[in-house]
Amino acid sequence: MHNVKDTILKSLLVTLSIFLWSCASSGAANKTTATEKKESYQMIQEEKQLLLENTFKEMLATIKRGVAPDSLLPYITEESRYWLDDLEQAALTESSEMVSARSFHEILAILSYRLFQREHLYKTEQYRMLYLITAKKGILELVTSLPLGPFEVKNDRGSLGLAKSPKVPVILFVWDDISWRMDLKNSIPLITKGLESIGVKKDWSNTELALYLLEKEFRYDFRNIDKSLLDPVPSI
Numbered sequence: 001m002h003n004v005k006d007t008i009l010k011s012l013l014v015t016l017s018i019f020l021w022s023c024a025s026s027g028a029a030n031k032t033t034a035t036e037k038k039e040s041y042q043m044i045q046e047e048k049q050l051l052l053e054n055t056f057k058e059m060l061a062t063i064k065r066g067v068a069p070d071s072l073l074p075y076i077t078e079e080s081r082y083w084l085d086d087l088e089q090a091a092l093t094e095s096s097e098m099v100s101a102r103s104f105h106e107i108l109a110i111l112s113y114r115l116f117q118r119e120h121l122y123k124t125e126q127y128r129m130l131y132l133i134t135a136k137k138g139i140l141e142l143v144t145s146l147p148l149g150p151f152e153v154k155n156d157r158g159s160l161g162l163a164k165s166p167k168v169p170v171i172l173f174v175w176d177d178i179s180w181r182m183d184l185k186n187s188i189p190l191i192t193k194g195l196e197s198i199g200v201k202k203d204w205s206n207t208e209l210a211l212y213l214l215e216k217e218f219r220y221d222f223r224n225i226d227k228s229l230l231d232p233v234p235s236i
Contacts, residue, residue: 056160069126107210109133109139115225133188147164152166171187214229
């Protein structure tokens with residue numbers, strides 16, 4: 001997988017170099033036509049899209065292998081990493097009032113974290129929130145278990161939608177000059193958007209909806225999936 005990724009990346013860098021050189025030459029000698037520039041740009045976009053497809057496949061394969069969550073750090077943006085750290089700290093310390101003031105997708109992540117913590121389900125001491133979101137039955141699986149549409153690339157941004165509505169992005173990516181990284185921070189709200197409609201129809205608060213979804217998913221596995229999860233899990 002890495003060989004394929006490296007080959008695509010080298011090809012992309014070569015294409016980009018040629019494109020930049022051609023642009024510079026056109027400015028000096030006016031030898032590169034607008035059509036040639038457009039074709040070079042299109043070639044770069046196609047190379048980047050192929051690299052995005054392979055990077056995403058590699059990330060999913062890494063998740064499936066069940067490796068340590070720090071192995072996934074190269075696949076996510078730095079902003080996403082800081083956001084996950086903030087969420088994990090919130091899960092460990094924030095009161096019910098503070099948690100309830102957050103957005104639905106963050107409440108769902110925090111309550112899920114506390115449920116796993118209470119039931120001693122973590123097999124890692126680090127990057128637990130990243131593990132939780134990407135693990136089996138995690139938030140990311142809500143979308144990756146469904147038929148997905150083609151990747152879309154525009155300059156340094158990439159996206160992926162569902163097959164039934166491919167133009168509506170549910171996973172976002174950012175190009176960092178040499179590789180693609182998943183923008184988890186801004187993707188998770190898109191992934192959970194459909195779930196939020198359940199709460200709207202039933203006139204539930206975000207916390208009520210999050211507890212309902214957890215109880216529905218884990219009712220046969222754990223007891224006491226209730227408002228006690230709104231407060232930090234007591235240390236044992």
